[in-house]
Amino acid sequence: xxxxxxxxxxxxxxxxxxxxxxxxxxxxxxxxxxxxxxxxxxxxxxxxxxxxxxxxxxxxxxxxxxxxxxxxxxxxxxxxxxxxxxxxxxxxxxxxxxxxxxxxxxxxxxxxxxxxxxxxxxxxxxxxxxxxxxxxxxxxxxxxxxxxxxxxxxxxxxxxxxxxxxxxxxxxxxxxxxxxxxxxxxxxxxxxxxxxxxxxxxxxxxxxxxxxxxxxxxxxxxxxxxxxxxxxxxxxxxxxxxxxxxxxxxxxxxxxxxxxxxxxxxxxxxxxxxxxxxxxxxxxxxxxxxxxxxxxxxxxxxxxxxxxxxxxxxxxxxxxxxxxxxxxxxxxxxxxxxxxxxxxxxxxxxxxxxxxxxxxxxxxxxxxxxxxxxxxxxxxxx
Amino acid sequence: xxxxxxxxxxxxxxxxxxxxxxxxxxxxxxxxxxxxxxxxxxxxxxxxxxxxxxxxxxxxxxxxxxxxxxxxxxxxxxxxxxxxxxxxxxxxxxxxxxxxxxxxxxxxxxxxxxxxxxxxxxxxxxxxxxxxxxxxxxxxxxxxxxxxxxxxxxxxxxxxxxxxxxxxxxxxxxxxxxxxxxxxxxxxxxxxxxxxxxxxxxxxxxxxxxxxxxxxxxxxxxxxxxxxxxxxxxxxxxxxxxxxxxxxxxxxxxxxxxxxxxxxxxxxxxxxxxxxxxxxxxxxxxxxxxxxxxxxxxxxxxxxxxxxxxxxxxxxxxxxxxxxxxxxxxxxxxxxxxxxxxxxxxxxxxxxxxxxxxxxxxxxxxxxxxxxxxxxxxxxxxxxxxxxxxxxxxxxxxxxxxxxxxxxx
Ligand SMILES: Cc1cc2nc3c(=O)[nH]c(=O)nc-3n(C[C@H](O)[C@H](O)[C@H](O)COP(=O)(O)OP(=O)(O)OC[C@H]3O[C@@H](n4cnc5c(N)ncnc54)[C@H](O)[C@@H]3O)c2cc1C
Numbered sequence: 001x002x003x004x005x006x007x008x009x010x011x012x013x014x015x016x017x018x019x020x021x022x023x024x025x026x027x028x029x030x031x032x033x034x035x036x037x038x039x040x041x042x043x044x045x046x047x048x049x050x051x052x053x054x055x056x057x058x059x060x061x062x063x064x065x066x067x068x069x070x071x072x073x074x075x076x077x078x079x080x081x082x083x084x085x086x087x088x089x090x091x092x093x094x095x096x097x098x099x100x101x102x103x104x105x106x107x108x109x110x111x112x113x114x115x116x117x118x119x120x121x122x123x124x125x126x127x128x129x130x131x132x133x134x135x136x137x138x139x140x141x142x143x144x145x146x147x148x149x150x151x152x153x154x155x156x157x158x159x160x161x162x163x164x165x166x167x168x169x170x171x172x173x174x175x176x177x178x179x180x181x182x183x184x185x186x187x188x189x190x191x192x193x194x195x196x197x198x199x200x201x202x203x204x205x206x207x208x209x210x211x212x213x214x215x216x217x218x219x220x221x222x223x224x225x226x227x228x229x230x231x232x233x234x235x236x237x238x239x240x241x242x243x244x245x246x247x248x249x250x251x252x253x254x255x256x257x258x259x260x261x262x263x264x265x266x267x268x269x270x271x272x273x274x275x276x277x278x279x280x281x282x283x284x285x286x287x288x289x290x291x292x293x294x295x296x297x298x299x300x301x302x303x304x305x306x307x308x309x310x311x312x313x314x315x316x317x318x319x320x321x322x323x324x325x326x327x328x329x330x331x332x333x334x335x336x337x338x339x340x341x342x343x344x345x346x347x348x349x350x351x352x353x354x355x356x357x358x359x360x361x362x363x364x365x366x367x368x369x370x371x372x373x374x375x376x377x378x379x380x381x382x
Numbered sequence: 383x384x385x386x387x388x389x390x391x392x393x394x395x396x397x398x399x400x401x402x403x404x405x406x407x408x409x410x411x412x413x414x415x416x417x418x419x420x421x422x423x424x425x426x427x428x429x430x431x432x433x434x435x436x437x438x439x440x441x442x443x444x445x446x447x448x449x450x451x452x453x454x455x456x457x458x459x460x461x462x463x464x465x466x467x468x469x470x471x472x473x474x475x476x477x478x479x480x481x482x483x484x485x486x487x488x489x490x491x492x493x494x495x496x497x498x499x500x501x502x503x504x505x506x507x508x509x510x511x512x513x514x515x516x517x518x519x520x521x522x523x524x525x526x527x528x529x530x531x532x533x534x535x536x537x538x539x540x541x542x543x544x545x546x547x548x549x550x551x552x553x554x555x556x557x558x559x560x561x562x563x564x565x566x567x568x569x570x571x572x573x574x575x576x577x578x579x580x581x582x583x584x585x586x587x588x589x590x591x592x593x594x595x596x597x598x599x600x601x602x603x604x605x606x607x608x609x610x611x612x613x614x615x616x617x618x619x620x621x622x623x624x625x626x627x628x629x630x631x632x633x634x635x636x637x638x639x640x641x642x643x644x645x646x647x648x649x650x651x652x653x654x655x656x657x658x659x660x661x662x663x664x665x666x667x668x669x670x671x672x673x674x675x676x677x678x679x680x681x682x683x684x685x686x687x688x689x690x691x692x693x694x695x696x697x698x699x700x701x702x703x704x705x706x707x708x709x710x711x712x713x714x715x716x717x718x719x720x721x722x723x724x725x726x727x728x729x730x731x732x733x734x735x736x737x738x739x740x741x742x743x744x745x746x747x748x749x750x751x752x753x754x755x756x757x758x759x760x761x762x763x764x765x766x767x768x769x770x771x772x773x774x775x776x777x778x779x780x781x782x783x784x785x786x787x788x789x790x791x
Contacts, residue, residue: 003695264782276783281776288775289712296691321684373680382657382670382679 001307003299005075012068013075020083023048026351029084033205039163040199040207041086050119055093059101063113070240070305074247074298081251084358086206088122091160094244096123099168099237103185103225112166124164124190126155126211127234133367135170135238136180136231140213142171148219149173151186151194154212159365161209162199164190169213173228180231185224192216204361205354236312239319242366243301246322249330249362250291250298256337256355257287263341280340287336290329297322317379324372327363334359389458393465400434401471402427408651409472411750417477417506419553428474435474436505442480445488449500460697478547479503479510481633483556486626490573490614499554499575511578512630513543513557513600514623521770523558524567524620528602530559530574532609537574539582539605547764549585549598552578556626562617573619576607592756627766631714632706634765637758638686638717639693653728653751656682660731675730682723689716708778715771718761725755 005013024045032040049055057073059065073094080089093116100112115121130137140153151171161167167190175182190197194216200208225233264275264284274280301318304310310318334356338345345352363369384392404427413424415432423429435441438452443459445451454462484503487496502508519526528541539559549555554577562570578585582605587595614622652662656679660670670676696709728751729736736751738744762768776782 002698003691004698261780261782273783276785278773278776278785281780281782281785282769282772284780284782285712285715285772285775288780289716292709292712293685293688293692293716296695297688299695300691321687324681324684325688370677373677373684376684377657377670377676377680380657380680380683381668382661382676 001300001303003296003303005299006071008068009071009075012072013079016076016079017082019048019052020079020085024080024085024087025083026354029086029205029354030351032086040160040205041088041163045085046087047119049087049089050117053117054089055097055119056117057093059097059113059117063101063109064117065097065113070243071302073244074302077244077247078251078298081248082255084252084354088160088163090241090244090248091125091164092116092121092123095125095159095237095241096166096168098240099125099185099224099234102237103230103233104187105221108187108221108224121166122160122164123166123168124158124161124209126158126161126167126169128157129153129155131156133364133371135234136183137178138170138172138183139177140169140171142169142173142184142186142218144173145217148217148222149186151188151213151216151218154210156210157200157365158209158211160207161211162197162207166190167195167211168224170230170234175228182228183234184227184230185234186218186222187224188216188218188222192218202361204358206358206361232312235316238366239312239315240305242319242323242372243298243305245362245365246294246319246326247298247302249326249359250294252355252358252362253291253294253326253330253333256333256352257291259352260284260287260333260337260340263344267342274340283336283340287329287333290332294326294329297325313379317376320367320372320376320379323367324369324376327369327372330359331363331369386457386461390461390465393462394468396438397465397469397471400431401469402431405431405472405474406470407472408470408654413472415473415475415506416509416548416551417475417479418509418551419507420551421506421509428472431472432474432506439504441475441506442484442504445484445500445504449488449496450504451500456697456700475506477503477506477509478512478552479508482512482626482630483510485629486622487613489625490622494610495575495613508553509548509551511546511549511552511555513546513549513555515543515545517542517544521767523623524571526558526560526571528557528559530561530572530607532561535609537607537609537612539574539576539602539607541602543600543602545588545597545764546585546600547597549578549600550587554578555600556613558619558623561619565617568620570617571619571623572616573613573622574607575611575613576605580605580607582606590757591759592753594753594757628706628708628710630765631710631771634761635693635710635713635717637761638689638713638720640721651747653732653747656724656727656731659728663732663735675727678727679731682720682727686720686724689720692716708774711766711771711774712779714765715762715768715775718768721761722758725751725758729755 028042053066054076056065057068057076058070061067097116100109127135129139140151140155142149142151151169153171167188169186169188171184171186172182173184194214196212198210200210202208264280265273267274301322304315304318337352337355341352344350404425413428415423415428439447439450440452440462443452443454443462447453480503484500487499514523516526516528528543530537530539554575556575559572559574560570561572582603584601585598587598589595653659657670660675664671693713696713735744735748738749738752740749777784
């Protein structure tokens with residue numbers, strides 16, 4: 001395991017950075033928000049990302065991917081985080097491609113992955129039912145019928161739910177609401193009968209949806225992974241997603257911090273640059289230190305994902321370290337981002353507001369700092 | 383050249399054969415080996431372990447072999463430290479010579495100085511102390527006033543130092559002295575070495591809040607020091623002084639690493655890990671019953687892990703032979719704050735048994751813990767205070783305007 005980027009990863013990072021800054025600066029997200037865009041992301045931009053091969057980054061070559069590893073996807077996510085790119089990269093590539101890769105049958109992989117890599121299908125993971133992430137608290141039911149399953153229940157905070165072609169639905173096939181046992185995953189078409197989807201406009205201007213399933217009928221082969229025993233696989237997919245989100249948050253917090261530093265070196269009050277005030281210097285120095293720890297936590301987690309010797313428990317620990325730490329520090333940096341810019345920071349015209357809005361959503365998504373500290377403690381037996 | 387794989391195998395085999403069993407246990411305070419003319423070996427195995435390691439130069443693995451060092455490159459040194467950690471081997475020798483003076487002497491010393499001092503540091507024959515701080519010059523170190531005047535072929539030194547750790551036990555001192563009063567404060571400082579047995583030196587131990595007396599007031603009264611003991615050029619000692627501080631800070635940041643490490647377990651002691659201690663003293667079995675403490679411990683441990691990754695990344699990122707840079711201030715500050723946090727959490731975890739001072743009713747380990755907690759408070763003062771580290775980061779790493787450039791010189 002190494003904590004520095006390989007030459008290839010560095011090249012990829014540089015080109016991703018150039019791409020995002022040129023084609024999708026924060027002004028793109030602003031435009032999507034202001035125009036109340038139907039899809040909530042820029043279709044042309046997504047096409048270009050597909051052409052760059054970003055959707056196949058962590059997909060094996062046998063299924064049309066490029067096998068560049070999670071380290072590669074991680075640096076791309078970091079750069080998209082810098083400019084707050086809104087795209088299906090997280091829902092479809094980071095989460096769904098991983099879920100299919102980890103859980104699907106070979107036939108399902110053959111059918112879905114090449115289309116995913118080619119940008120022909122968008123996916124969403126319908127998981128959460130509570131207002132805070134609790135992945136095993138599932139009451140959506142999938143009842144066995146003579147020809148398959150019938151799914152009923154409700155989901156919330158489904159990322160890209162209103163644009164997805166396919167849904168991965170986490171449902172209960174046995175057991176009680178809080179049991180890990182008895183959870184199964186199903187793959188269904190978003191336009192299947194009985195599915196109703198309501199777009200929710202979130203504070204970060206990205207796409208989410210609430211969903212209702214009423215007696216949605218699916219066939220046997222809609223099952224993704226093992227019956228009743230879907231949780232361990234789901235958790236593994238979630239860990240990949242948590243690490244990817246942490247990488248994205250790393251990019252975002254660095255963008256805020258760079259903006260802070262630039263302002264400290266440019267804004268004058270009392271006849272001097274405000275960056276000469278020690279009250280601000282020390283806070284900047286502390287943020288810098290925390291961001292350095294964040295970088296290390298993300299790098300360690302990403303290289304853990306690409307290390308075949310790592311056990312699932314070790315990955316889980318790395319994921320919780322990264323998500324807990326990044327959630328905490330992005331909270332800090334996004335708050336200081338407003339404070340250190342003074343009144344300017346409060347204006348909609350200035351970009352930093354977009355980052356604090358993204359921060360709160362990203363912090364909560366797939367478990368906030370408290371969730372992951374609790375999980376870390378449990379993993380470590382205390 | 384030998385492949386890294388072979389190096390690893392050879393190293394493992396050598397350690398297997400040469401590291402005494404009792405050196406593969408957690409270090410205890412009284413058995414730390416500092417070396418020096420009057421070196422003490424509370425455990426005879428320590429002496430053997432030091433001799434064997436010194437013979438290979440592995441007390442200073444990356445220093446050149448011509449001065450007795452191990453001559454290892456960065457990758458090999460990482461392997462050696464991993465192999466040492468694997469068998470839980472104790473450090474064979476701890477000294478300011480290794481962590482502070484040696485590296486700058488290799489960088490700034492002349493051939494004769496290196497030949498004279500480096501091998502003795504590697505073998506632990508001479509114990510060094512650091513003469514930087516003075517009563518009126520702490521954070522503002524460059525304002526120091528201890529005077530050195532050239533008189534023919536020697537310098538005459540007058541003045542006093544304070545907080546000089548182990549001055550009463552050290553054989554030699556590396557010392558900052560003022561050699562020019564007429565120029566801005568940073569430009570009149572020189573870096574000089576001398577024997578603590580020289581005439582005119584006296585030391586007076588100062589007691590710490592933890593009860594021990596590791597540091598002293600140090601007085602110089604017409605001390606004669608050969609002019610050839612000046613390191614680098616006259617009046618250019620501040621550059622060397624700052625460089626040494628980077629090494630010192632990197633060393634101190636290791637306290638934070640150690641805090642995380644000891645917390646990953648390895649010993650059977652009840653206070654080896656925070657969660658182990660909390661469970662033991664509170665009678666919890668599987669899960670800690672106090673959710674607030676549990677959350678704080680998890681937070682501490684997550685920060686320790688991220689910090690350990692960061693220290694490792696800084697080693698991986700540094701170029702061969704380049705040594706530490708201004709980020710050492712970040713590591714120092716973070717590591718020290720972590721170590722302090724760990725002790726506070728430990729006290730919180732074990733309650734009144736962690737507050738004993740001496741005598742009946744407490745185990746030795748508990749009493750030591752109280753003292754260590756108090757000692758940890760110095761971490762954010764020694765080697766430059768936390769506030770000073772934050773100043774360095776702001777100025778040197780982040781490039782913010784220097785608040786002190788307006789202060790009176
Ligand atoms: C256990 C221990 C061992 C030591 N060993 C040695 C040794 O071996 N050799 C040696 O030379 N020295 C040694 N020291 C001394 C140490 O380096 C000094 O104590 C330290 O640099 C602080 O100086 P001071 O004590 O004079 O505090 P001061 O400089 O007076 O600081 C007082 C307070 O003011 C703050 N402050 C000062 N300047 C600024 C600023 N510009 N911005 C913001 N805040 C500021 C400080 O952070 C601190 O909180 C040791 C100290 C300790 C505690």
